[in-house]
Amino acid sequence: xxxxxxxxxxxxxxxxxxxxxxxxxxxxxxxxxxxxxxxxxxxxxxxxxxxxxxxxxxxxxxxxxxxxxxxxxxxxxxxxxxxxxxxxxxxxxxxxxxxxxxxxxxxxxxxxxxxxxxxxxxxxxxxxxxxxxxxxxxxxxxxxxxxxxxxxxxxxxxxxxxxxxxxxxxxxxxxxxxxxxxxxxxxxxxxxxxxxxxxxxxxxxxxxxxxxxxxxxxxxxxxxxxxxxxxxxxxxxxxxxxxxxxxxxxxxxxxxxxxxxxxxxxxxxxxxxxxxxxxxxxxxxxxxxxxxxxxxxx
Amino acid sequence: xxxxxxxxxxxxxxxxxxxxxxxxxxxxxxxxxxxxxxxxxxxxxxxxxxxxxxxxxxxxxxxxxxxxxxxxxxxxxxxxxxxxxxxxxxxxxxxxxxxxxxxxxxxxxxxxxxxxxxxxxxxxxxxxxxxxxxxxxxxxxxxxxxxxxxxxxxxxxxxxxxxxxxxxxxxxxxxxxxxxxxxxxxxxxxxxxxxxxxxxxxxxxxxxxxxxxxxxxxxxxxxxxxxxxxxxxxxxxxxxxxxxxxxxxxxxxxxxxxxxxxxxxxxxxxxxxxxxxxxxxxxxxxxxxxxxxxxxxx
DNA sequence: AAAAATTTATAACTTTGCGCAATGAAAAAG
DNA sequence: CTTTTTCATTGCGCAAAGTTATAAATTTTT
Numbered sequence: 050x051x052x053x054x055x056x057x058x059x060x061x062x063x064x065x066x067x068x069x070x071x072x073x074x075x076x077x078x079x080x081x082x083x084x085x086x087x088x089x090x091x092x093x094x095x096x097x098x099x100x101x102x103x104x105x106x107x108x109x110x111x112x113x114x115x116x117x118x119x120x121x122x123x124x125x126x127x128x129x130x131x132x133x134x135x136x137x138x139x140x141x142x143x144x145x146x147x148x149x150x151x152x153x154x155x156x157x158x159x160x161x162x163x164x165x166x167x168x169x170x171x172x173x174x175x176x177x178x179x180x181x182x183x184x185x186x187x188x189x190x191x192x193x194x195x196x197x198x199x200x201x202x203x204x205x206x207x208x209x210x211x212x213x214x215x216x217x218x219x220x221x222x223x224x225x226x227x228x229x230x231x232x233x234x235x236x237x238x239x240x241x242x243x244x245x246x247x248x249x250x251x252x253x254x255x256x257x258x259x260x261x262x263x264x265x266x267x268x269x270x271x272x273x274x275x276x277x278x279x280x281x282x283x284x285x286x287x288x289x290x291x292x293x294x295x296x297x298x299x300x301x302x303x304x305x306x307x308x309x310x311x312x313x314x315x316x317x318x319x320x321x322x323x324x325x326x327x328x329x330x331x332x333x334x335x336x337x338x339x340x341x342x343x344x345x346x347x
Numbered sequence: 348x349x350x351x352x353x354x355x356x357x358x359x360x361x362x363x364x365x366x367x368x369x370x371x372x373x374x375x376x377x378x379x380x381x382x383x384x385x386x387x388x389x390x391x392x393x394x395x396x397x398x399x400x401x402x403x404x405x406x407x408x409x410x411x412x413x414x415x416x417x418x419x420x421x422x423x424x425x426x427x428x429x430x431x432x433x434x435x436x437x438x439x440x441x442x443x444x445x446x447x448x449x450x451x452x453x454x455x456x457x458x459x460x461x462x463x464x465x466x467x468x469x470x471x472x473x474x475x476x477x478x479x480x481x482x483x484x485x486x487x488x489x490x491x492x493x494x495x496x497x498x499x500x501x502x503x504x505x506x507x508x509x510x511x512x513x514x515x516x517x518x519x520x521x522x523x524x525x526x527x528x529x530x531x532x533x534x535x536x537x538x539x540x541x542x543x544x545x546x547x548x549x550x551x552x553x554x555x556x557x558x559x560x561x562x563x564x565x566x567x568x569x570x571x572x573x574x575x576x577x578x579x580x581x582x583x584x585x586x587x588x589x590x591x592x593x594x595x596x597x598x599x600x601x602x603x604x605x606x607x608x609x610x611x612x613x614x615x616x617x618x619x620x621x622x623x624x625x626x627x628x629x630x631x632x633x634x635x636x637x638x639x640x641x642x643x644x645x
Numbered sequence: 646a647a648a649a650a651t652t653t654a655t656a657a658c659t660t661t662g663c664g665c666a667a668t669g670a671a672a673a674a675g
Numbered sequence: 676c677t678t679t680t681t682c683a684t685t686g687c688g689c690a691a692a693g694t695t696a697t698a699a700a701t702t703t704t705t
Contacts, residue, residue, distance in 0.1 A: 050425065051350070052349070076665085078681080079665075080663070093429070099681090100672090119421045119424075120418070123418040126414055130410050365654095374692090374694090381692080397652090397653065400701085402652095
């Protein structure tokens, strides 16, 4: 049983395919297959059910995979601990970012970060919260930028800042005249939402909970806030945006942004990590860099 | 960084010598030296100070060794978990036993155990509690039979049974006439003890705490209870024995054994394991076998 | 203090194991 | 039924880890 074999096993477990896993591990498929086979022979059990598509772990496989993940974690921490002692910020950082944060935050800190830490390979993956949580637990992400409070048990969050909600109103909507809007003023019929899976959608729905009127008859559900705004512009609807997203609204449309009356309504942007995370120094460098970038732009 | 390199590193850390470590790892010394060197080069730090005899870890080395131990633990648990699932009791069990327990307990369960679990290689090491604790923490023992409550923090104890204290009196001593003896009757001047390091010695001293008279003028301190009894026999002294040790006193000397008046004075024999121990199935099989052997002989 | 022994490092050679390319077999998709 | 996809099998090459032999340095012995 080698570390490589465990890595290959986890790769297959993560993506459900020998050939895809082989690609991710940068080896050929036969090479990976042989190693998995050797591992199964040594342990004396079948770990993966190849008859199913996608390939799924057997009962024993589930247990071995769970323990192998833990083993690789502590194994990698040996190297990591040396880097920490040396004060070196080196290695790969796989960062997940939710789609409603990525376009408004990444460009603020990424350039400075990669310049300051040239020995860190930063991999950014845009994905929704649910996938981020899975990935953090599976150790296929090291950290993620998410909306606070939307993660599971095994995940820890470092709060970064508050992101206040605003209403973005169509020029054709009556609310355009108002200087600020109360939640009570909102008519769900004219509210356009992000598609399912986005935590911002859930937060907006939460915000309007208690309002019993029917949802938007348009039922536009789209994947990016930019699209959402464009739809608002050409209907008589409105949507709710986080402050971040309002920064890049062109001047001629600034009038359409209205703060929510009771200003304390916000989401908290947080840096999420596995509870037993390992890359302490890189991640604290990242956290610091994000906070610095925010301070600079205020 | 390979698992082998970490194993070699731990071997050196445990025995303080490259050549001895190589022997323990069943490879030649150059082979081990090369691997350690490769590991140091990869991590970019010196792990071992070879100028000292015995070889000691550097500051970074200490950290790496600690984390490497943890990594190997979880690594080995992958295999172990499969054995548990298969219900197979296989592998090596390194069992430490304190010297005041070994001669009276081992023969009761070892034969049955090795017969019942032929695929377990049982290695018994007689050593004092302090060394046992170190060995459990360093993962160079899997489990140990000790006197309850004498272990450190990272160690967990499964209590097995009570072992009551008795007084063993010289035929020349006045106490010989008594049917039982109170602690108050004990004159420390005539008490013979085991040598330092034995937990039984400390327990006996604890028992007599508060008594302020001088210790035995003979100051015999010996390493085995058998020797202790022989010395008692040819002086006018006495000693305190656990019940286990009285089982094999010849009939003609049985008169010399006196229970302690308040019968609740005992040590508890326990099976000690590291808090994060791994060989669950073997160890629970062992525990069970010991308990069965006790039941059979009562 | 010199000699012997012990311990770690280095060098040359051998073996083992992992990866690759090519190919076969079986199942899923068209 | 054919085509495509996916995993398994085979044979070959290279790199990594092991071995023996030997050097260098330190400790122990005489």
